[in-house]
Amino acid sequence: MNGNPLLEIEDLFTVYNTEIGVVKAINGISLQLREGMTLGLVGETGAGKTTTALSIMRLLPEKTGKVIKGAIKFEGKNLLDLDEFEMEKIRGKEISMIFQDPLSSLNPIMTVADQIEEVLMIHQSDKKKKSYNFLQNSQLFLRSNTKIERKTDEILELVGISSDRKREFPHQFSGGMKQRVSIAMALICNPKLIIADEPTTALDVTIQAQVIEIMEKLKQQLNTAMILITHDLGIVASICDEIAIMYAGEIIEFGTVEDIFDRNKKHHPYTQGLFDSIPRLDDDKPRLKPIRGLMPDPTDLPASCKFHPRCDFCMDICTKQNPLPLKEQMHMIRCHLYSGSKEL
């Protein structure tokens, strides 16, 4: 496998201190992402996927969200040790984020070009230590910086939007085009890592395909690493190199696409359940088999295996003890089913 580790998450615990109690959103996840690779984070709503992303960006809600343990190393630096000012330099330049809903993630009163240029301008002025000129950047004045403008045109053409339309406002674009604009915003500074938080969930299927195609093309062109958060296993299969399946704030199975999608290999019962919940054309089953039950209450998680109340293969030990991860090369499973054997 190629590349050095770009992002390393070590034993991360994140909680939300709310009025009803402490919500344990992430319970000790460890991840590694190498340069140019794509990692898919898959799981139910509330599994902690978005919290993971926000922890990396240090954008957890200020008053409630808190990382209580662990380290997030980006190129060897622990992001959790940086102060807010250093973090601002990393956000958008080194790590950028694509949000779920393109309808609301663009500022409605700034033109598309202004929003893209803003990202460039922030990080450029960092580099040159030039004092920031408010008037020059203002919409009311003519832009003198043609270099920035050219770069904006380029990136818009790259995501498939005619640069003629860059002086238009977000509401003049369709949903898919808006998502392409936010992809352009995320890419403009050539970040090393993009976190895409369900980038296709709010789009319809044909547009989903377009957006995925663009993301894949750009990833190959720019060699950017990506964390793709989604519930859509189809998208994961088409774009990701590695997949982490999350449940109740833990990674319960991790592996390459081949490991996870190979039905003949051993899988966590939850992964099995996820695949059984997808309709298949070649199967003649009259009904889908959903996973019974609901996610456990995150304020009151079982100390043992968090999936055991819903598991068909639940054993005595499952109710008492949290399983340790079992590894075979890249493939990792956390389940007592396989804990008898030393290897998978």
Next chain:
Amino acid sequence: MSKKLYDGLESKEINRIKKKSQVQFVLSHLFKNRLAVAGILFLSIMIISSIAIGFLVDYKVIVKHDLRNKLLGVSARYWFGTDGFGRNLFYRIIYGARISLMIGFVSVAGSTVLGGTIGSIAGYYGGKLDIIIMRFIDIQMAIPSTLFAICIVSVLGTGITNLLLAIMIADIPQFALIFRSSVMSVKNSEFVEAARSNGCSTYRIIFRHILPNCMGPIIVQATLNLGGVILTAASLSFIGLGVMPPTPEWGVILTEGQEYMRDFPTLVIFPGLAIMLTVLACNFIGDGLRDALDPKLK
């Protein structure tokens, strides 16, 4: 062929749109609204003529008593007639626009900035700071603003500056409340989070992303208040707590006209009309601006 023609038209259209800046967009939209245009026209005529009268007519003429010509009707020489002291009512009303509009603009600008700062801080940072600030605002809100202004004037003494200060302070809570609620509603939008994820600083997020998105209600409130402030100033002067006679302020002119109201109603109708039309003009402009500033209507 028809497609080609259409394409040609479209690119021309795009070029035309591209050449327009944001300000031009807003202005062109504003000028499509007839009421707003009427308001702008009326206010500009008022402002220009009130400035011009300072150069054309000696201030002494405006305040000098001329009892031989008192209480004359409308005529070619005295357009609005003369008041109880024989002064030209038209001159006095036009000159009065200087004071009334000045008080209006300055105090609204002042309370927008002060209230805006307080409200934005409370709305953006929230928590205990918000609670403390808002309780003070609540206390002030409990006192009717005219009464509050009267209190301040009676402590500080009468005069234009004190009147201005009084009205400014009395209007702070309204602006603080509006800024706070708009900042709070915009603060949690996804685009603010997106801006933060692109590395924007707090300062930048507040001034470039949050406040511009709050402008609609604030501009409307400011223009509505402009009318209200002119009214308050006039009423404070009317009860003798604001501008002192013989300075030609609209409230003062009303007070002076009050004793002749039965026999010479023009003495109160004309200053009343001046106040009413100015307030109305402000409101029309406010409505027009609100529509023009909303990019969704473009």
